Amino acid sequence: MEHTIDEHGSHGGFVSRYVFSQDHKVIGLQYLITGLIMALLGGIIAVIFRSQLAWPNREVLSPEAYNSFVTMHGTLMVFWVAMPVLIGGFGNFCIPLMIGARDMAFPTLNMLSYWTFFLSSIVILVSFFVPGGAVSAGWTAYAPLSVDARFTGVNWGMSLWLVALILEFASMLMGGVNYITTIFNLRAKGLTLMRLPMLVWMEMIAAVLFMFSVGPLIAGGGLALLDKSIGTHFFRVTAEGQGDPVLWQHLFWFFGHPEVYVVLIPGLGIIAEVITACGRKALHGYKAIVYSTIAAGVLSFVVWAHHMFVAGLNPLLAVGFSITTILISIPFFILSVAFGLTLWGGSIRITSSFLFALGGYLIFIIGGVTGLFLGAQTADIYLHDTYFVVAHFHYTFFSSIIMGTIAGIYHWFPKMFGRKMNETLGKVHAVGTFIFYNLFAFPLFFLGLAGHPRRYSSALEYDFLAKYQWIHHLATGAAIILVALQIIFIYNFFKSMFTGEKAEKNPWRATTLEWLAESPPVHGNWGNASPVVENGPYEYSVEGDSDDFRPQGKLIPTHVKH
Amino acid sequence: MEDHTEHHPNYVLIWFILVILTIISILIGKYIDNHVLKVTLLFVNAAIKAVLVALNFMHLKFEKVVVISLVVVPLTLFILLIFGLMPDTLSTIKW
């Protein structure tokens, strides 16, 4: 199909321009919107089962429904919100714009990746309706419980879950191939690797981590599907002792841990972008952050057995893995110190995106630091599978998925839609989310210290837990208000899409390349010009400069033949 | 875009070596009984063949570092996965 670049990139009919569009910006938005809707769904499911936790004797959910809701909350949030929004949404939208390319390296592959993802989200949503209900074996689906229908009564749900997961990995693999090739090959002239903006670095490291880690789980998922449908004995123990449930845990967590970093790192990239843009100050220690993130990525492959300290492993293994787990806190410590020093001495403009980024940064510190409790294996004997773990990963996930993404949305909304979001609503939403999130998640640490095991549909059966029921009330109340607060964001998002005040090319006066393009950028991003890069990504308030920022490059009109 | 002058190693010779190696591996499979020795020899043989194919047929010899790292890193991860899981099965090994 001949490709002509005109004002609106109108080529082909309506369907190929919007529904099956190959424009990285439209695909980025589609990922973002589907991810946010799944987040809404995950939030609603969370509120439902949290109300069962707070008032168990009112039987809001039967035990099976509670388990399947907890599982679906976990699965949806990690695979159908974090991956699409952070990798699909911001990856697709920001990478080509930030590196001065016209589009992704393989636009058709990119479009295919979104629609495989859409198919996988339909499959996972359908798995609610199949007889036997959705999966109820935890989002980690540990082996004999998940792959044997006798134990949980869930037959179709588990097979659909596995198929949806493999489809989602396939779509993210296609996306990953696209990002790595684009970042490597399609950079503008003069944009060396060390001048890349931090978000692009983080997306690339995330894509590389995902590429290398997803293999074992696709293999594991395939074996589990065979186990489930045909009845082979990979993970199910037979009388003669064949089959090994711990092998599933190994395969899952070998993928699992790099996966949680794949989800965390882009969030930190967004926070870095927003802090430098609103703080009017260059990112302090750019090289240190890049190398420490790469070090964290490499380390994340040798860390996976800290999820299985008490899971029947050979105890010798636990010694090695606990040391690597504690070591991994150092790269992230360097990262957060660098962010802190970036803030010190800048002239900070308190915009709503900055508030979210700051909130995300603070929550990330708490999340990262509480990881030490679980990395030390003797403490993990007591704390494994308790609410302490739940609180820890809610802090680390939340800092990047919710706070990081919404900071990114507030920051790039003018570029996406050409209109600004309402700032006052944004600030109210930021402060509200931060407060009520901490009100919801921080008490869970104390529940964990009290020894409250996770995935309990009611804690009143045990005397040593019954006295902490008030924490459940507090957490459920805070969670309900937190989810309710998101309505402000939805309202603000859709209203300012049409009636927000017009935004010029560079509303936040930031330096990275995407602010040179139109907002919203035309098809092919730079029209009849193409960017050339001269200076680094964060040249803010250089001495002797009239303006307090120096854009990274400038647009040179080039004659484009078609 | 024939940008780099692609010099081709002598493919037929490489192919011939590969066939010889395969025959050797079949012989190893038949006549060596000591299990540990057999498996290691087979593995070394397979590794040599894989490297030969990768370097010559897949032109890894003339590639940039980026692509070579794209191959080497997953292999180290594969080795890592095996040795990460090995102590777990040590207690129940039955050859």
Added chain:
Amino acid sequence: MLPENISTFGHLVDNLILIIFVITLMVTVLAFGIIIYAVIRYNRNSNPHTTYKFGPFISKIIYLDAAMIVFDLIIAYASVSGWAHVIMRSRSDLISEHKEYVDVRIIGRQFFWSFNYAGLDNKMDTNDDFIIANKLVVPIDTLVLLNLTSGDVIHSFFAPHLRLKYDAIPGRSMDVWFKATKTGSYEIACAELCGAEHYRMKAKLEIVTKEQYKSWLNERSGALSVR
């Protein structure tokens, strides 16, 4: 917040949690202080032009990093030594260390724990063994050797007051031990999701004096042998 510790190795877990808590408290308070101060002090109107105060990044990070590495080493050392004492102990060296011991085989089943007691002669698979569900009765101050396995799915034997948790995996058996220091009745929970009634898989842990234990054993398995 932690429930009262009644096992001999429980203090290792508590002290380690305390050490890490102190370290993390220090780091978080320091970090929060700096960040909040930075945001307040250096906002737009009180500091219109950015002031680049710091030299190259390396000089600052070295001290903080060194401190963090020292903390990590402390935690790692405490944790590994605790692990060696609690889990990496074979049955034989435990028995040789403690004089007398009680042997119990625990089978985690879907939604209850079944405890196989060795009976009066303290030897497993003899003619006075008996099985009790959801009740572990053990004497005080004696080594209790547990052999954990599961009949169907993965459960996790979790006794919060003993600071003991270990997974019961079908097809594998793992030797775990504890020694109680205080009598009383406590609870055992299942910590690994094992199906619908996972939250109700509660067992009673009763630490009794040696005489009470003897009489309980007699009453349960005494009738099997002649006396």
Added chain:
Amino acid sequence: MSKLFPLGITIIIPLGVIFLILSFPLTSNTGPKSFDPKVFQTDEIELLTAKISEVDSLLTDSILPILADLKGSKEGADKLEQNMMKMKAELANFKHILPKGQNNNKIDELLALVPGDQAWLDEIQDFILLQSSLNNLKIRWEPDIQRVQKGQRMYKQLCMTCHGKNGDGVPVTPEKSVTVPADAESSVLQVRPRDFTGITHKDKKVVFKFISTEREYSPALEDDLRNTIKSGLPGSPMPGFTSLSQEEIDALVDYIKTFAYLTWKYGNVNPKVYVSPKPPHDLEAKVRIDKGRQAYLTLCMACHGDIENGKDPEKDKTVDWVDSSGKPIPIMPRNFAFEPLKKGKFQELFNSIRLGIQGTPMPSNPSLSDEDTWDIISYILHLRKMANEGKLPHKKN
């Protein structure tokens, strides 16, 4: 506006699906079947009429014609004999349903008669007509719904994994010591969990092994079930649920009875409880042990093996229950020296020897006097003492 379409499409479809989710009942019920008496209301009458018509049709189309024409010939007699046996089994079954009242001895009479002559057949015919009037059926037990629901939740948590979702002894857990795989080489631990519904029994009857009533009475006393639950069966994976409170166990027993609702409903009101006499003092006396050894060698050695010189019991015995493929399930006779006694107390041995264990090849031997039975028991205890002191040769399995 042109930006709207892609966003619209990616919004509408998932949002529609979300509302569908929240409006849909989402539970996958894995619990055992809940009991509701209304289901049984109609079954009662159907069951009895079916039974009556069965016996009737057996009578008219198989026995009478044979009698009429093939009176003398050999194969006709065999066929007649065969149908007679079937008729007898049906009648016995029939008796098992009906209450102990006055009609049952009528059935004993009929069974005792010499089959085959015409008079006998007329007797049966009018007896059946008599039974068809339902008024003389008396209700022995009526479950109360609250207790049954509580019992159902207890059953789901504690018993379902071994006794199966609908209480027929087909376990959910794949564990070897509980399941009896098809090619089971039997060992005492591989027992089949008790089947409360009677489906897997070869004559479709609800049978319990360890009961303290006369054998042909209703399945078991409630107290028998309570004791088994409370103290468990040592030597088999059945644990003792000592931590359950009394009313919890009652609720559980109530629910278990609903599995075979009709049998329990019309079971015996006052079954004869068999009380074993007090054990004598001189159980360890040498003379008793020698007499016991003689009695053991004659009576018990065939199944229980001569343990004293190392011969373990064989495994070729089978029980009345059949597994899914219809094959009777093998059972290993109790090895008295090295395995715990299932009933826990050695006084219970008297009961098992005297009344036999229902549903298993263990015969009842009423002819043995009390003294001989106590001799055997003292020999058995002597064996256990020797085993405990390690004097008996025993291969470690």
Added chain:
Amino acid sequence: MSSYAEITREDGESTGIPSPRLAMWVFLSSEIVLFGGLIGSCILFRLTYEKWAEYAAHVNSMIGSINTLALLTSSLTVVLAHKMVQNRNYKAVNIFLAITILLGLLFLVLKGIEYSGEIHHGYTILKGPFWAFYFGITGLHALHVLVGIILNAIVLMLSLRNKRPQSFVENSGLYWHFVDVVWIFVFPLFYLS
């Protein structure tokens, strides 16, 4: 695929590697880890399951070795096709691609014969972990061979309509070599040891 070519031509490749080849290598690295995970769990199962050798004896290693030779020769012909494209001898390219596709189909046919033979003897996937892994890994590999054949067929079709697809020959060749390397590891794992 044509729209990308137009966009990047003016910017060229920043790393000097043509994008399709880089993308193929990135995809192959994720495939290495996928097969690595599978073969890794297979090796671990082999260490813990004693009846492995006994089952392994029933595998037909004759067909296995023929398959190996077939794949090796097809690797050779694919790389010769790539060399011919360099030397602009497009008639030879078509011949070599045709040979590669034929050898690939031969591999699949032999695989089919072997599978039916084993299943006929009752060694289905449920027989034991050896057979489960055997059918799992060789099945997945056969799927990859099928995909490789389709790729080569498309390239052959394009070059028959003389579209001069230089980079496509190279990429489908790369994929084909990868499939061959995986078979080089799978062959001794199941057939010889």
